[in-house]
Amino acid sequence: MSVNNTRMVSFDGTTPKARRLNARQTQAIAKATIWAAAVLVILILFAIIFYILSKGIPELDWEFVSEIPSDMGRSGGILSPIIGTLAVTAVAIVIAAPLGVGTAFYLTEYTYEGGITRIIRFGAESLAGIPSIVYGLFGFIFFVIYLKLGWSIVSGGLTLAVMILPTIIRTSEEAIRTVPQIYREVSLSLGGTRWQTITRAVVPSALPGIATGVILGIGRCVAETAAVILTAGSALRIPTSIFAPTRTMAVHFYILAREGISMERAYGTAALLIILILLINIVANILVNRFVARGR
Amino acid sequence: MLAVSVLLVTGSTLAGCSGETSWKTEVLTSMSVKINTVLPNNRLVHHNTKLRTERVSLYYGTFRALKDISLDIPEHAITAIIGPSGCGKSSFLRLFNRMNDLITRARVEGCVELDGVHIYEKSTDVVELRKRVGMVFQKPNPFPMSVFDNVSFGPRQHGRKSRGELGDIVEKSLKLAALWDEVKEKLDQSALALSGGQQQRLCIARVLAVEPEVILMDEPCSALDPVATLKIEDLMTNLAANYTIVIVTHNMQQAARVSDMAACFLMDPDRSGVLVEYGPTSQIFTNPKDKRTEDYITGRFG
Ligand SMILES: Nc1ncnc2c1ncn2[C@@H]1O[C@H](COP(=O)(O)OP(=O)(O)O)[C@@H](O)[C@H]1O
Ligand SMILES: [Mg+2]
Numbered sequence: 001m002s003v004n005n006t007r008m009v010s011f012d013g014t015t016p017k018a019r020r021l022n023a024r025q026t027q028a029i030a031k032a033t034i035w036a037a038a039v040l041v042i043l044i045l046f047a048i049i050f051y052i053l054s055k056g057i058p059e060l061d062w063e064f065v066s067e068i069p070s071d072m073g074r075s076g077g078i079l080s081p082i083i084g085t086l087a088v089t090a091v092a093i094v095i096a097a098p099l100g101v102g103t104a105f106y107l108t109e110y111t112y113e114g115g116i117t118r119i120i121r122f123g124a125e126s127l128a129g130i131p132s133i134v135y136g137l138f139g140f141i142f143f144v145i146y147l148k149l150g151w152s153i154v155s156g157g158l159t160l161a162v163m164i165l166p167t168i169i170r171t172s173e174e175a176i177r178t179v180p181q182i183y184r185e186v187s188l189s190l191g192g193t194r195w196q197t198i199t200r201a202v203v204p205s206a207l208p209g210i211a212t213g214v215i216l217g218i219g220r221c222v223a224e225t226a227a228v229i230l231t232a233g234s235a236l237r238i239p240t241s242i243f244a245p246t247r248t249m250a251v252h253f254y255i256l257a258r259e260g261i262s263m264e265r266a267y268g269t270a271a272l273l274i275i276l277i278l279l280i281n282i283v284a285n286i287l288v289n290r291f292v293a294r295g296r
Numbered sequence: 297m298l299a300v301s302v303l304l305v306t307g308s309t310l311a312g313c314s315g316e317t318s319w320k321t322e323v324l325t326s327m328s329v330k331i332n333t334v335l336p337n338n339r340l341v342h343h344n345t346k347l348r349t350e351r352v353s354l355y356y357g358t359f360r361a362l363k364d365i366s367l368d369i370p371e372h373a374i375t376a377i378i379g380p381s382g383c384g385k386s387s388f389l390r391l392f393n394r395m396n397d398l399i400t401r402a403r404v405e406g407c408v409e410l411d412g413v414h415i416y417e418k419s420t421d422v423v424e425l426r427k428r429v430g431m432v433f434q435k436p437n438p439f440p441m442s443v444f445d446n447v448s449f450g451p452r453q454h455g456r457k458s459r460g461e462l463g464d465i466v467e468k469s470l471k472l473a474a475l476w477d478e479v480k481e482k483l484d485q486s487a488l489a490l491s492g493g494q495q496q497r498l499c500i501a502r503v504l505a506v507e508p509e510v511i512l513m514d515e516p517c518s519a520l521d522p523v524a525t526l527k528i529e530d531l532m533t534n535l536a537a538n539y540t541i542v543i544v545t546h547n548m549q550q551a552a553r554v555s556d557m558a559a560c561f562l563m564d565p566d567r568s569g570v571l572v573e574y575g576p577t578s579q580i581f582t583n584p585k586d587k588r589t590e591d592y593i594t595g596r597f598g
Contacts, residue, residue, distance in 0.1 A: 112400050182437045186499075189393055190450035190506055191427035200453065201439065 049274060056271025059264055065272070069236050073252060074262045078269055080238045084153070084246030085276070087239060088232055089221040091157025092164060097214050099161070100168030104210075107169075108176045109198055128166035135163040136230035144231055151245040156232025163227055164217035171216060175209020176202060204291070211288045218280055222273065225250045249273050332557055338367050338574045345412075346371035346510060346540040347392055352406035354387050354396065361387045363568040364406070367559060374532060374541045376551040376577065379561030380592065384569025385544040388561070389512045392542070393429040394422050410510070427454065429510040430503035435519050436495035438487035438502075443470075443479050446487045446498055450506035465505050473501035474531050493524025497531065504535075511535065513543040517550065529554050548593055552581050560589045 021029070067077035103124075107117050139159025149155045179202050187201035188194075203210075225248075233245035234255060247255075249269050256266035333341045347369040354362040362384045369375045377385045387396065394415065396402040408415050415425055427450075438446045447466040451457055457465075466483070470476040475497040479490070487498055496516060503511055513532075517525040525547075532541055532554050545551050551558055558580040560573045573580060573589040584590040 180437075182433065182435075183439060185395065185398065186433065186437055186439070186502075187449070187453075188398070189395060189426055189431040189433075190453065190502065191423050192450075192453045193423055196453045200449070205440065 052267060052270050052274060055264075056267035056269070056274075059268025060271060064268055068238060069252070072259075072261050073236070073256050073265055078249065078252060078265075078272070080236055081247050081249040081252040081269065082272070083238055084232065085222055085248040085250070085273075087153045087242065087246060088156040088160060088228060088248055089218055091153055091242065092160035092221045093214065093218060095158065096161035096165050096168055096217060100165050100213070100217075101172045101210055103165075103169050104172035104176055105198060108173055109194070109202070124166040124169045127162075128170065131226075132163060132224055133226040133230075135159055136227035138162070139227060139231040149243065151231065151233030151235070153232060153239055153242040153244065153246050156228045156246070156248075157242075159227050159231040160221045160224060163224070164220050167220065168213045168217050171213025172206070172210045175206040175213065178209065179205040207291060208288050211284055215281060215284050218284075219277055222248075222277055222280075223250055224248075225254045229254070249276075332370050332373070332576050334368075334557075334575045338571070340368040340370055343373070344371040345369065346410070347542070348407075348409040348412075349391065350407035350409070352391065352404065352408055354384070354391065355401075355403045355405070356399065357401040360566070360568045362391075363564060363570050365569075365571045367571060367574055369540065369542060370557060371540050372537060373556040374536045374543060374554050375557040375559065376555035377542065377544045377559050377561060378546075378548065378551050378592070379569070379572075380563065381546075382567070383561045383563045385561055386514050388569070389431075389514055389542060389544050392510065392512055393426050393431050394420075395431065397422065427506050428508055429512060430506055430508035432496070432499050432503055432511065432513040432516045434515045436492055436499055438490070438495050438498050440486065440488055442484050443487050443490070443498065444483040447501050447505050449502060454506070466501075469501040469505040470498075472504050472535070473497045474527065474534075475501055491524070493520050493527060496520060496524070496528060500528070500531065508539070510540045510542065513541065515544050515546060518546060525550070548581075548595075552577060560584075560586075560592060562588055562592065 064077045065082065066079055068080045069078060070076035103120065107120060111117050136159065139155060139162070143149045143155040143158050144151060147155075149158075183201045183205060184197050187197040192200065228248050229251050232248065232251075234247040234251055235245040236247055237244070239246040250273065253266050253269040253273065256262055256269065332343045335341065339345075345368040349365050349367050352362060352365045353360055365388065377388060379385055390396045391404065391408050392410070392415075396404065404416055410425070410429065414420075439449065441449075444462075444466055447469050448462045451462060451465050467476065467480075470479060475494060478494060479498075482489075487495065490498060496519075500511075500516075517528050520528065529550065532543070535541060536556070543551075543555065555577045558575065558577040559571055560580065561569050562572045564570050572592075573584060573586040575585075580589060581593060584593065
């Protein structure tokens with residue numbers, strides 16, 4: 001609205017001044033637009049969740065979560081996909097979280113901006129934009145075939161770890177950067193080492209942001225199909241080791257729906273997937289809050 | 297009252313900068329001595345020198361922020377650094393705990409000594425140095441933690457201590473910082489809930505908990521109201537008996553009220569900070585030798 005209105009004439013010949021909104025009207029319209037956008041997004045989100053839960057929850061019972069699928073998933077439960085999901089995700093997080101958070105700390109606290117940081121950051125950003133099927137293909141060729149890990153929980157976990165690494169690096173980096181510089185200065189000025197400064201002054205403030213990144217990563221692992229189906233397989237047995245093939249809930253859901261095996265069971269799986277993600281979020285939030293509250 | 301005996305100590309045995317024989321004097325009184333004599337080259341007589349700079353220049357990249365500063369800072373006294381904004385007061389203060397190390401492009405030339413030992417040596421243990429030289433920053437900046445955790449932050453970094461030991465340190469430090477009575481009921485509450493003045497005294501307690509010898513203060517009252525400011529000034533005056541305090545201040549009255557010694561910095565035409573005059577506060581304020589000091593103090597520029 002920084003138009004010089006003495007010189008500008010609009011198409012219909014009236015001076016813009018006459019049609020120009022005053023600041024308060026602009027403010028009101030902007031506010032209404034933002035509100036409408038927010039409400040729309042929330043409505044869509046809730047509509048989807050409500051639709052899936054309303055179709056899926058009736059499927060949920062004890063048998064559904066405690067039995068392995070039988071008849072390709074038409075009957076029985078989804079115990080093995082639940083275990084598969086948890087196992088693959090756990091492997092991915094155990095590898096990607098320390099690596100990603102460590103990289104983020106290295107980039108922010110241990111190096112000065114320069115060639116190496118730029119290359120790492122460029123690499124991470126490029127990796128973030130690659131479709132997951134490409135990760136699946138890479139995982140299949142590298143982990144499954146070349147490293148001879150076969151279709152297995154490790155192959156799936158490693159592939160997902162590579163996939164979520166950029167997300168964790170970027171969110172952690174942002175979280176670390178928003179910690180006020182003065183905290184570092186104070187900690188160092190009190191005779192803290194660089195490491196103590198990071199663990200005691202920076203981490204507590206950055207933790208909620210870092211946790212958000214890790215949770216995003218978990219969410220992506222739990223929801224991933226393409227990359228997992230190519231690397232962890234789609235076996236319905238309960239896996240007995242991390243070198244055994246498995247099927248995750250998302251893959252199970254995909255196969256059930258795609259091959260028209262059972263839409264009801266597919267919705268049940270989807271509902272449980274949503275509930276699982278909500279649970280992970282809630283638990284992570286509680287853990288973070290407890291950690292932060294310890295100091296406050 | 298002033299039983300001053302002069303001891304002659306020859307040679308700097310540790311790695312000082314000059315290497316030549318230096319005069320050191322010792323003051324045998326129980327109280328802080330408010331009289332210092334300064335030689336024309338800013339060297340002290342009649343008092344132990346705690347901190348000393350010798351032709352120190354500080355560069356930020358190619359910009360020379362401080363030019364050839366030579367200054368002796370007496371032990372167990374308050375030394376004020378005054379001067380207009382941007383003349384390098386903060387930069388000068390941060391020389392003594394090597395906080396300028398955090399700035400990639402900063403470079404120090406010349407000599408900075410603590411107790412006669414050059415502190416920009418390769419062998420200098422910066423962590424150890426910072427335990428001996430604490431710093432209070434301009435804005436009160438407690439960590440988003442409890443009062444207890446704030447004060448015990450330093451000691452916790454310096455080795456495992458039991459909660460009981462930490463409790464003793466916290467109590468002692470808060471008492472020294474004249475804050476104990478106000479916060480003893482809320483040690484477990486967030487430090488961020490305290491008032492600005494209380495937060496700043498908490499930051500002082502946090503420094504005291506590390507048991508430093510020197511406390512650097514960079515405009516510690518500039519964010520505080522007059523009442524809180526006076527409390528901090530009282531506190532500083534009390535601490536001066538046992539600590540060497542260097543305070544940067546914009547406030548001429550404050551410098552006059554609290555300091556024993558005053559150093560006036562100004563900017564050269566090339567924007568480098570230079571030391572214009574140094575001496576006992578009373579002399580700087582009542583009888584400045586340099587015309588520029590007088591102009592600055594009386595508010596004619598800066
Ligand atoms: N980190 C830095 N990088 C580059 N220049 C700086 C930096 N910090 C301070 N300076 C410059 O050094 C000069 C002195 O700054 P400072 O020590 O903060 O002065 P004062 O505390 O007296 O206001 C100023 O010109 C300032 O712009
Ligand atoms: Mg300053």
